[in-house]
Amino acid sequence: MSTFRLGLVVNPLAGLGGSVALKGSDGAETAALAQQLGAEAKAPQRAAYALQELREVADQLTIYTGSAGLGAQSCELAGLDCEVVYHQHSISTAADTQALVQCLCEQHQVDLVLFAGGDGTARDVYAVVAEDQPVLGVPAGVKIHSGVYAVSPRAAGKVVAQLVRGELATVTHADVMDIDEVAFRQGTVRAKRYGEMLVPEELRFVQAVKMGGRESDEMVLADIAADVVERMEDDVLYIMGSGSTVAAVMDELGLPNTLLGVDVVKNGELVAADVTARQLEQWVIDEGQAAHLIVTVIGGQGHIFGRGNQQLSSRLLAHLGKQNIQVIATKRKLQHLEGKPLLVDSGDPMVDDSLCGLMRVTTGYHDEVFVQVDAP
Template identity: 55%
Template sequence: MLNQSKPNRLFKLGLLVNPYAGIGGALALKGSDGVEIREKALALGAEKKALDKTRLTLEHILPIKDQVQLYVASGEMGETLAKDMGFNYSVVYQPENTQTESQDSEATAKALLAHQVDLILFAGGDGTARNVCHVVGNSVPVLGVPAGCKIHSAVYAITPAAAGRVLKQVIKGEIVSVSDAEVMDIDEALFRKGKVNARQFGEMQVPTELRYIQAVKMGGKESDELVLADIAAHIIEIIEDNPEHLFIMGSGSTVEFVMQELGIENTLLGVDVIKNRQLLASDVTASELLILTMNQSCKLVLTLIGGQGHIIGRGNQQLSADFLKRLDKDNILLVATKTKLSNLSGRPLIVDSGDTHVDLQLSGLISIITGYHDQVLYPIANLNLSIKDTV
């Protein structure tokens, strides 16, 4: 149980940002682990967004920042953001090189432990979670800000804003339970070949607020091929009725089944573009998608992540906020089996586009195709409430 309410005592918050987390997502590189991948992503014009996502989290504690002392690594690993937002902070680690590596994340975590922080807030993906876990274990509570391409671990909040809400509860001294959460990661080399090989690397303690902390991603393909065939038949009918439309085919095994029924080669873990049953482009990047869809009528075919409910912002960063702004909500064709929906146990779907206005526009009820001419209404949460509503 976390209850940090102590008179005249600043909350000691450790902050660790992996500035390169997620840079391969929009470029369809399936991750950002390894020097070569990061260099390739940067050469292709990748944008570093981990600091922006961390800012969304820290904005929620700005009203109580006088109760917080931040402990950070230098530069983009935390100092830049702490200084810009006006927090009281101390630099506890300085990387030797501008391009930080996993050892810098681990060294920062060690320094934060040495300063006996109350909680470590870290931004990254599953690789960063592994680095933190390797050092921290369950010695101090942690909270992850989702900023990477791969977010299988249960130590992450469902969105950066959700992380801010949990963090604010803890700092204000509200009684928040903690529990052990799994740290998962996948083999990126196999991931880029369309194979998911996830395994557990350990556990860390996280504040438990079930509205805001994600579940471990449920892997595996749908087993009920009859239901999937019905869903595919419905989507194919829509494609044939709209030969002038571009159809943006998202990632995931349910969408893959639709592509198989169309007889088109599919990028399981990427985004493809088809028109009139013909493949126009495969495994597109965010910028390529914007160019392809400019002044075009489009429909987006998506599924949800089993066990978590994310439909935007997990493994499909190619679907940028700029692209989503071009779509009306009724041009999003969301597909899922009723079994997959029931496994959410009533939890709403999640959109984390990185743009609060886009997230708001997509919130509310959406129609989900669950069979041939069979649809259900299901809610998409609005988890990016204004800061004033959470003070």
């Protein structure tokens, strides 16, 4: 049996800006600022979660990767052997990503390039990869609009394992998308399509391109908002997740809203705007304040955690528990999922598993439906 040749590329700086509310990590200055604010690199561990799914097929697999955070660290965390074929000489940059991809494809003719990062990383890979080279992304960034990413790290690993076993052979073209981070930090989504890359076609495991635009049915949003506000209790911190559906609740309260950030409300007043993961953990976990989280569904993808709301850390979600999380969405948005489950990708598989199962979703005024939640 021939050995499957896997190329692994990790952007160790991907996702740094999410937990500290920077809305991204593109550029050395932003990454440095995120680290100064206390952000920790999560991409190597998320790549390791994907690699853990390959343990059973390790004897059929050779992994080629870069040194340290570019991939070797993730292999070590996952307990897998690898062959280091590229060494970075300073802080990881886009040039390292591109040089490693070129090395994997041109010198080692890998069967698949598995890369961990966000939309900026996908653009870096796209810039140098051949049109006929299959790739697959492990979601590890703040911005995940591209269709080249799996729905979670573990899902990415399952796809690769299927490929190694010969269970999947079909690939399809998927969009490489990215947004303007400067505009994003100001509350505007300005997405651009940069091209396509080949990805394994397994729709349960590879995400759709994110839907853009605000919800048009204002009456339904108003009904949802009225229901949420009516249920609010005194002296409870309400953590308001990002998105236009949650924005409707803030409008109902008459409060300013950070459309693409996380705000905190208590007793009908805005306590803090565009907060970080550490702030939330301090108030809710360290200080023990009663809290309730309100989130919505990302249109077209179905994620409720792990896409653009990394301020909602796995530690916070574990502390809150499923009973203190309220999901709100219009039935139209749920129908667009075509029966697929809602998805959680908090970065901690144990937390993800605890959130799986049936979850009530508020879809109108005193109107709820049960929806399945999964962690592929």
